[in-house]
Amino acid sequence: MFERVRDVVASIPTGKVLSYGDVAKRAGVSSPRLVGRIMSEDTADLPWHRVLRANGTVAEHLRERQLEALRAEGVLANGPKIDMRAHRWTT
Template identity: 45%
Template sequence: MDREEYVEAVLVAVESIPAGSVATYGDIAAFVGQGGPRQVGAIMREYGGGVPWWRVIRASGIPADEVVDQQLQLLRGDGVRVTNGKINLRQVRWDPEEES
């Protein structure tokens, strides 16, 4: 898969996350089948403005410092429960297998 295809695959995966769910950067990389969390993060920073970027979160459940307030507000708007600035991934983690 070349870079353009990889970028497209990552963005399509992020668009697939339903409201009320989140995925980690590593989840997206695993779903796409290439790269890792850092590569997905780089793509999201560069190209993610047109997809629901706020549904992709660190594996710790804590948003990135530079977007924390906006991300938490958007997640709350999606119906995701936020406790002490953290998302409980066990409760809201996206499972693409459940989509089919």
């Protein structure tokens, strides 16, 4: 399960994002919260910044760092949110 989540996160292209629920669905994991837990323990070497809450917001404690990393890839926030319709990876 850990490796499936890691594989999905690793495959998110530059300039695209997924929600925790999207990652869960693609990885065959039962819960977006479980994805969050896995990511909190084991994704430092992955593009973790491309995974957001379903409403396009980021974790408050990572906000500046995550938004900066997304901005560097051309994913711009509208205030504290990313437009999931515009930036969600759909393939």
